[in-house]
Amino acid sequence: MPRRDFLKFSVAASGGLLIGFYFPGVSGTASAQASANEFMPNAFVRIGTDEQVTVIVNHSEMGQGVYTSLPMLLAEELDADWSKVGFESAPVDPKYNHPVFGMQMTGGSSSVWSGMEQFRQAGAAARAMLIAAAAQRWSIEPIYCRTEAGAVFDNSDGKLTYGQLAADAAKLPPPAKVQLKDPKNFKLIGKPIKRLDTGVKSNGSAVFGLDVKLPGMLTAVVARPRFSAPR
């Protein structure tokens, strides 16, 4: 490879690595696809029949806490059970572009304010579909349903968890428009909360840029001379 091309290639490659600085618990080939028995109403959340809510985060975690703050935004509108909420790094896809800067990037202290609408909308849309699935099951109007801590309730003693509704909700169309919460009803946003990524950062399992392995990946290093002023 001509030296000039190599330099160009290196710059592009290191730019890409910077954007994808840190992936949690995945070995490079991140894919935010839903598997069987999972409800994935949009690019930002997956709900499993095991009640697990996985928020797909489109910004790089570098200590600023986006693996906790962005899931909080989504979980707020979803009325998720916070103890069942986890995170995953988004793969590279235009769906995860920064809503203001138009590319998949992290910076400028912009993750929370730019994600505020995006993640809340995603959570509210998922919630509306889970409510629709429950209303269908009970043959009632969705307006008679309410949600709390990962479940839909009717006006009497009916209760269906999000996990129980996931398969049905996956068959429904996403809502055209959703109503976001009045901030005075927030349960998570604005409250101090423990980080979701402390565990993986305390047992060596967190995957940083240095730890990413891709198929066929080669590592280049500079061969430095043992002595100064080499010939």
Added chain:
Amino acid sequence: MTAFSVNGKQVNLDVDPSTPLLWVIRDHLGLTGTKYGCGMAQCGACTVHIDGEAVRSCVAPVSRAAGKAVTTIEGLSSDLSHPLQRAWLEEDVPQCGYCQSGQLMSAAVLLRQKPQPTDEDIDQAMTGNICRCGTYPRIRRAIHRAAGMVVKAGVR
């Protein structure tokens, strides 16, 4: 061939004996919890134990581990049950997290040598582990908390 144990498992590797232990752990054994920071034993991110002693694996040739027992962050406990890891969770210690494997491995040696360390003991023992996020006050609190757990439960 260099033979030693890693987290209780015997390994026998055909590597150049001068290869830094860090790269043997990361590249040959696939244990990526141990981090490369400076490569000069100046930052502590690569700290592992050889026969219970804290060693900067980036400058330790693998030959130094021959016939010995190496412990990495993955061997401290994978299920976060070690008192230090529990304390790390309770105090929400890590920020970016890159240095924390090394911090925990150094703290584990400190607690074994001084089960009830003072602030001064902690600062002295942890001085070789740098944290650019500046989590030092939480690290100190977490070590005290872990020391309390060890005394209560009489573990390790």
